[in-house]
Every structure is written in C-alpha cells, then in structure tokens.
Amino acid sequence: MNGRAKRLALTSFAALALLLQLYDKSHGPSPAKRDAVAFLHRTPGKALVKVAGIPEFSGIYQVSVPATIGSVMKLSVPADSLILLDDSVGLQRVCEGDVIIFDVQHTGYTHVSCERMSAHERVTLGIPLDLSSMSRADWEALPGIGPATAQSILEYRQQIGDFTSFRQLGLVPGIGPATMSRLKPYFFGYITPCNY
Known part of the structure; x- marks a missing residue:
C-alpha cells in the first residue's frame, strides 16, 4: 500500500470514528443533562463549532449565527458551572x-483560546475548507495535491496574502482545471472564512 493510500485509509477510519462518536452523542442522554450534541444535518442560519477543554461539555455544537464565545458558552456549559469570562x-x-x-484557571476565571478545526474535521462535518488557514499537511490530504503542489500553494498565498476566492487557487502553478474540479466540493460555498 503506497503512502497516499495509507493516508486515505487512515483519514477514512478517522472520519468513521468521529461520525460514530457524533452519532453516539446525538442519541445519548436527554438534553436536560446538557451533553454536547452534534447535528449531522445542516441548518440554515446555524454554524458548527467545537468546544474543548471541559471534558463533560466538549463536543460539536450547532449555534445560531452570528455567534460569540459567550453565546457558545451559554449553549454548551450550564450556568451553575461557575465559569467566568x-x-x-x-x-x-x-x-x-x-x-x-x-481553560479554567485556579482563580476562577477562564482562559479562552480559539483556533480552526483541522481540514479532516471540517470535511467530515461538511464545513467548507478555509483556503487561507490550511497547512501543508491539510493540502496534501486533498486529491491531486502532492508535496510540491502544497508548497506552491503556500508560497503563492505568502505572496498575495490571504485568498479571497476559490478561483484564485487556479492561479497557483501546478493547479489546472482538472485539479480545480476535484477540489471544488471541499470549498463549496467558500467566500471568506467567516462569511455570515
């Protein structure tokens, strides 16, 4: 089995494991327990975000947009948890x-950080990939993108700044119409990373 086939097999296995975990969470205890619930269908006006750091409340949440850290916390963490922001x-x-x-500190206040989901998580959840935040490994995991093309994409992005449209990807040396067609489903609906 070659390297790309191994990566595809591992990615498929990881996606299946994540979906099983999400299915289990979405069909578990009643909402009164305030467990993290993942929605496997897309709802207009909603966004999928991941909460981490508090084991009993970590998971994927569907939130109304526009959303704030405070609104996500209200949805995911009960008010009696004494988490101060x-x-x-x-x-x-x-x-x-x-x-x-x-990250709840010993002082009672909570340090909050925000980062982007990995490309694997985004693809699994049906979230368009973000052209401007993908790593070399993220690019290489996509069909038709090898190490040299991934490096070309990163160098091109460094020259122009962030991508503003999916079409700009076609300007990268080594990416032709066939590759653009294969990649398009991963970036469907892409305008800008936070387009609501």
Missing part, C-alpha cells in the same frame, strides 16, 4: 469551524 472575550465573534478551548 472577561466581557471582551465573551463578545469575541466565532466562525463556523472554530474550536473554542476553555
């Missing part, structure tokens, strides 16, 4: 595919 952090905007990491 600075007001400026609570008002920070959250985009689809973000991961909000809560």
Whole structure:
C-alpha cells in the first residue's frame, strides 16, 4: 500500500470514528443533562463549532449565527458551572469551524483560546475548507495535491496574502482545471472564512 493510500485509509477510519462518536452523542442522554450534541444535518442560519477543554461539555455544537464565545458558552456549559469570562472575550465573534478551548484557571476565571478545526474535521462535518488557514499537511490530504503542489500553494498565498476566492487557487502553478474540479466540493460555498 503506497503512502497516499495509507493516508486515505487512515483519514477514512478517522472520519468513521468521529461520525460514530457524533452519532453516539446525538442519541445519548436527554438534553436536560446538557451533553454536547452534534447535528449531522445542516441548518440554515446555524454554524458548527467545537468546544474543548471541559471534558463533560466538549463536543460539536450547532449555534445560531452570528455567534460569540459567550453565546457558545451559554449553549454548551450550564450556568451553575461557575465559569467566568472577561466581557471582551465573551463578545469575541466565532466562525463556523472554530474550536473554542476553555481553560479554567485556579482563580476562577477562564482562559479562552480559539483556533480552526483541522481540514479532516471540517470535511467530515461538511464545513467548507478555509483556503487561507490550511497547512501543508491539510493540502496534501486533498486529491491531486502532492508535496510540491502544497508548497506552491503556500508560497503563492505568502505572496498575495490571504485568498479571497476559490478561483484564485487556479492561479497557483501546478493547479489546472482538472485539479480545480476535484477540489471544488471541499470549498463549496467558500467566500471568506467567516462569511455570515
């Protein structure tokens, strides 16, 4: 089995494991327990975000947009959990595919950081990939993109700044119409990373 086939097999296995975990969470205890619930169908006006750092409440949540860290926390963590956020952090905007990491400090306040979901998680959940935040490994996991093309994409992005449209990807040396056709489903609906 060659390297690409191994990566595809591992990615498929990881996607299946994530879907089984999401299915289990979406069909588990009643909502009164406030468990993280994943929605495997897309709802207009909603975004999928991941909450991490508090084991009993970590998971994938579907939130109304526009969303903030505070609104995601209200949805995912019961009010009696005594998690305190600075007001400026609570008002920070959250985009689809973000991961909000809560780290409760011994002082009672919570340090919050935000990062993007991996390309594998985004594809599994049906979230368009973000052209401007993908790593070399993310690019290489896509069909028709090898190490040299992934490097060319990163170099091109470095020259122009962030991509503003999917069509710009076609300007990268080594990416032709056939590759663009194969990649398009992974970026469906892409305008900008936070387009709501």
